[in-house]
Amino acid sequence: MDSEALRKYSALHPKPAGLTLQYGTAGFRTQAEQLDHIVFRMGLLAVLRSRAVAATIGIMVTASHNPEEDNGVKLVDPLGEMLHPSWEEYATQLANAEEQELQKVITEICQKAAVNLHKDASVFIGRDTRPSSKKLSQSVIDGIQVLGGQYHDYGLVTTPQLHYMVCCQNTQGQYGKATLEGYYEKLSKAFMELIKQSQCSGESQKHLKIDCANGIGALKLSEMKPYFPQEVLIHIYNDGTKEKLNHLCGADFVKVHQKPPGGLDMKPNERCCSFDGDADRIVYYFKDTAGHFHLIDGDKIATLISIFLKELLAKVKQNFKMAVVQTAYANGNSTRYLQETLKVPVHCVKTGVKHLHHKAQEFDVGVYFEANGHGTVLFSKAAETKIRQLVKEEKDDEKREAAKMLENMIDLINQTVGDAVSDMLVIEAILALKGLTVQQWDALYTDLPNRLLKVQVADRRVIDTTDAERRALTPPGLQEKIDALVRKYKLSRAFVRPSGTEDVVRIYAEADTQENADALAHEVSLAVFHLAGGKGAPPQP
Secondary structure (H helix, E strand, C coil): CCHHHHHHHHHHCCCCCCCCCCCECCEEEEEHHHCHHHHHHHHHHHHHHHHHHCCEEEEEECCCCCCCCEEEEEEECCCCCECCHHHHHHHHHHHHCCHHHHHHHHHHHHHHCCCCCCCCCEEEEEECCCCCHHHHHHHHHHHHHHCCCEEEEEEECCHHHHHHHHHHHHCCCCCCCCCHHHHHHHHHHHHHHHHCCCCCCCHHHHEEEEECCCCHHHHHHHHHHHHCCCCCEEEEECCCCCCCCCCCCCHHHHHHHCCCCCCCCCCCCCCEEEECCCCCCEEEEEECCCCCEEEECHHHHHHHHHHHHHHHHHHHCCCCCEEEEEECCCCHHHHHHHHHHCCCCEEEECCCHHHHHHHHCCCCEEEEECCCCCEEEEECHHHHHHHHHHHHHCCCHHHHHHHHHHHHHHHHCCCCCCCHHHHHHHHHHHHHHHCCCHHHHHCCCCCCCEEEEEEEECCHHHCEEECCCCEEEECCCHHHHHHHHHCCCCCCEEEEEECCCCCEEEEEEECCCHHHHHHHHHHHHHHHHHHCCECCCCCCC
């Protein structure tokens, strides 16, 4: 390690005094002007990680659905998955080290993680469309070069595209070609193969309006358009040419505010969807003839995909184990529908994509979506191999056709991470194949009315939870209070959990009517305020 070069470059990316940040599920995220030293140091860390695992590592510069002034950075592990938890700690240590400690911290990481500094290192870089992203990715490159790593800069890509490239590279092309063309070709080919089977549906069924959150999704969808047949009519809105990223638009805005985005005019019964800022989440919605807004969130997306996959799995007659993985935020009626009507096992895990992904890997077919629209489907190696074998060798027509559809689904789904473009194509293919309108999809079940609130507290760590965050262990008396409140309302449940990023406690409540859900959420927020050290004035109804 050239300590002189490290000192010189580190001085060009100085750490602001007194700033400490934590690497979480979303990597590091904060105001863009505070990130320069962080991204430089993540360039260093990516080289160390690459040498430790002898594989290419990804670095994505994005802050997803945050406002345009923010930015962030996260690392991608060899198979396109999120950074290993033990390395999240190293990331936090390296980011918060004082200038003069930097070399010492790097040496410590190398010792703890058995990093051979003489090995080759390779890093893939991607960035979103924020004004600050180009300069920050240049700082990443500085970090990679100081430690002698090789890099490939993909420039502007969606987050899932970078995850995809990293996986392709480290599977020696088995997962696909590590280029944007490779991504577009693989997805469009699988999509076209799938919809070949669909009966021609009416003209209106072919139109889809997409709100791209004024982000990278618009650029990449436009690039992908030539790969689609004429029948696919996608109309891009909020393409970033006029308004600010994520401002009054995007999947997060639509989900939180339960209303359509600005910049997209909706006519009754038109099918619409929204991506988030880095295109790893998607939600669908429409307005009915009475003008009511209907949101189709991650729970309903998981349900649609599960119905389709379950039918195909039944036809291939293999003993594949399928399950859906949710968090406590999943609507109670989605869980009921999956378990009771579809007879699909449902597992609940802690909030955070890494927990969902990890659990989904336990099954032959693991479907996971967060209610916010981030999700995908994982197929076990054994299931994938068997399905591809059936396509080649199965004599029975029905079995072979079902296997062929499953094979195309495997190729269409980005198994590394939630991917709005891939998920959109999966949904569009299923709707076309099943001849479903967006209204029929929405009518599978009715969401229970619910309410999300948050309460400011002095220290979020006073709340400790168990049972996939559905029960509070501390402070004493809180869970008993919640249980008593829940008993007052029909079809109700409520839980509280500390935020992963700020000193607030998040509250979720659902009940038989919106009025009751609101009342329950408010009463629980008062209990949290009084028992968990609330700050400021007590919550108002």
